[in-house]
Amino acid sequence: MSDERQERLSERDEIEALLPWYVTGKLDAESRARVERYMDAHPEAKAHLTLAREEADAAIVSNEAIAAPGPQALDRLRASISAAPRRKPLTAVLTELSDRFVDWLAELAPPRLALAGAAAALIVVIQAAAIGALVMERISTPSYQTAAGDQTPEEGFELLVQFSQGATIGEITELLKQLDAGVADGPKAGLYRLRFAGSKAGDEEAAIMALKQSGIVMTVLPGR
Amino acid sequence: MHAQAEERALMKAIASGDAKALERLFARTETRVFRFLTRVVKNEAIAEELLNEVFLTVWKNAHRYEGRSEPLTWMLSIAHNKAISTLRKRTEVSGLTDEVTSGLAAEEDTPDIAAEKQDKSVKIRACMAELSAEHRAVLDLVYYQEQSVAEVAEVLGIPEATVKTRMFYARKKLSELLLARGIDRGWP
Numbered sequence: 001m002s003d004e005r006q007e008r009l010s011e012r013d014e015i016e017a018l019l020p021w022y023v024t025g026k027l028d029a030e031s032r033a034r035v036e037r038y039m040d041a042h043p044e045a046k047a048h049l050t051l052a053r054e055e056a057d058a059a060i061v062s063n064e065a066i067a068a069p070g071p072q073a074l075d076r077l078r079a080s081i082s083a084a085p086r087r088k089p090l091t092a093v094l095t096e097l098s099d100r101f102v103d104w105l106a107e108l109a110p111p112r113l114a115l116a117g118a119a120a121a122l123i124v125v126i127q128a129a130a131i132g133a134l135v136m137e138r139i140s141t142p143s144y145q146t147a148a149g150d151q152t153p154e155e156g157f158e159l160l161v162q163f164s165q166g167a168t169i170g171e172i173t174e175l176l177k178q179l180d181a182g183v184a185d186g187p188k189a190g191l192y193r194l195r196f197a198g199s200k201a202g203d204e205e206a207a208i209m210a211l212k213q214s215g216i217v218m219t220v221l222p223g224r
Numbered sequence: 225m226h227a228q229a230e231e232r233a234l235m236k237a238i239a240s241g242d243a244k245a246l247e248r249l250f251a252r253t254e255t256r257v258f259r260f261l262t263r264v265v266k267n268e269a270i271a272e273e274l275l276n277e278v279f280l281t282v283w284k285n286a287h288r289y290e291g292r293s294e295p296l297t298w299m300l301s302i303a304h305n306k307a308i309s310t311l312r313k314r315t316e317v318s319g320l321t322d323e324v325t326s327g328l329a330a331e332e333d334t335p336d337i338a339a340e341k342q343d344k345s346v347k348i349r350a351c352m353a354e355l356s357a358e359h360r361a362v363l364d365l366v367y368y369q370e371q372s373v374a375e376v377a378e379v380l381g382i383p384e385a386t387v388k389t390r391m392f393y394a395r396k397k398l399s400e401l402l403l404a405r406g407i408d409r410g411w412p
Contacts (some may be wrong), residue, residue, distance in 0.1 A: 021366060
């Protein structure tokens with residue numbers, strides 16, 4: 001922003017800049033002491049604390065005037081995360097594997113031997129696991145974690161859907177909830193890719209029929 | 225357990241794939257994040273879209289949260305990036321700047337609201353609404369979200385010295401707007 005160029009503020013202006021944090025109690029001890037020293041030396045500046053408090057009141061009232069998002073916000077988030085594949089991070093997988101290995105060794109041998117053995121073998125295990133995980137990432141069918149648990153893309157089916165112009169987010173969320181479906185992608189060219197992860201391939205016809213009869217869907221196409 | 229400690233524990237659970245933990249974090253923080261978004265983009269429908277995107281990002285990237293700041297600060301940082309990105313796209317499409325659109329909003333006041341604006345506190349709120357998105361954000365982050373200088377710097381992605389300078393100019397601009405409405409705050 002143009003007014004933020006490396007312009008040095010005067011002592012008075014710097015104190016003015018700190019007053020908002022002073023009135024909210026979020027100033028570090030050093031800056032707080034600096035503000036108080038300035039106030040002691042310039043008693044007239046204390047009146048400016050009132051300005052900052054007025055600003056604080058106005059900001060709080062303005063924010064609290066905004067209603068909280070309705071319950072549909074959580075439903076929508078649930079639909080989004082069920083359609084959002086998320087891999088467990090490699091580091092988490094390695095930590096889990098190494099923890100299991102140490103536990104296993106501890107059960108087999110006396111404590112000292114277990115620790116020494118674990119220390120020596122851990123490096124080998126982590127290296128092997130890292131290589132294995134990387135190879136698996138390249139060659140295997142991707143599996144990922146969702147709110148409903150681990151799933152593979154082969155389960156269920158997908159449909160491409162165009163919602164009608166007047167469809168509200170609430171109506172769409174409710175429909176997806178009823179059909180146990182989530183948005184996997186889109187919109188692309190006005191089409192959303194819906195995933196019916198918990199359904200069987202034979203349920204596809206019924207899902208198409210339900211979408212067409214919902215009153216908020218204009219087009220339904222096979223997803224793949 | 226302290227509220228912030230609970231939120232840190234929830235972040236850890238989310239990082240391990242616990243969707244219920246995400247829902248608990250959402251329940252605790254959605255209103256604050258939503259209000260921050262609404263104040264920046266000045267549109268509740270867009271703010272709802274962005275709220276969903278923020279928590280989806282939390283879900284996908286929780287393992288990247290390193291605990292160097294509070295979870296709320298981290299989420300506000302994500303929210304700020306998304307809100308500013310949306311404002312830029314909106315400006316590119318419509319050609320309207322935030323300052324221009326805020327002026328349009330002010331013209332929609334009903335006679336009742338216009339009468340209410342005689343009140344000083346209402347005038348301060350009206351003038352805050354006319355500030356640029358960046359100036360409004362720094363005021364809200366400090367006064368409503370109760371973020372420290374360092375936390376505001378993280379949310380906005382700017383140095384602490386710039387945070388203080390931005391705060392100074394935000395307050396100065398507020399005084400100028402109030403002066404134009406007949407309220408002389410005696411500063412600057």
